[in-house]
Amino acid sequence: WRVQYALAKLRKAARTLLTLDPKDPKRIFEGEALLRRMSRYGLLADDELELDYVLQLTTQKLLERRLQTKVYKQGLAKSIHHARVLIRQRHIRVGNQLVNVPSFNVRTSS
Structure with missing residues (x-):
């Protein structure tokens, strides 16, 4: 339910920005910030950097960015548990930082 809530907040922000005029400074500034943040976490590909793609995100995409999933997918663990x-x-370390939170969202640069 936490992931669904986070996704709902992202979608709500995108919907709010989409209702504004495309040349509105608030839409430009906050829209670029939202897209940059989502790109940094690998939620959107470089060719999908538009607010319309934010509305198409699923909880699966958010769950794939969790440290717990990354450790399992890289073969460092036998199971997700x-x-x-x-x-x-x-x-487990992420970069130089020791992380002990399984729900840690991994950035693409890490």
Whole structure:
């Protein structure tokens, strides 16, 4: 439900910006900031940097960016539950930072 709430907030922000005039400074500034943030986390591809694509996001896309999922997909853990245990026991680093939160959202640069 937390992921659904986060997705709902992103969609609401995009819907609000889409109702504004395309040349409105608020839409331009906040829209670019929203798209830049979503691109940084890998939620949108470089060719999808428009507010319309934000409305098409799914919870699956958000869940794929979690550290727990990344550890499992890279083969560092035998299961998603094993990945969670490894993260909680502080065996996993993201960059130079030791992370012990399985729900940590991994950026594309990490």
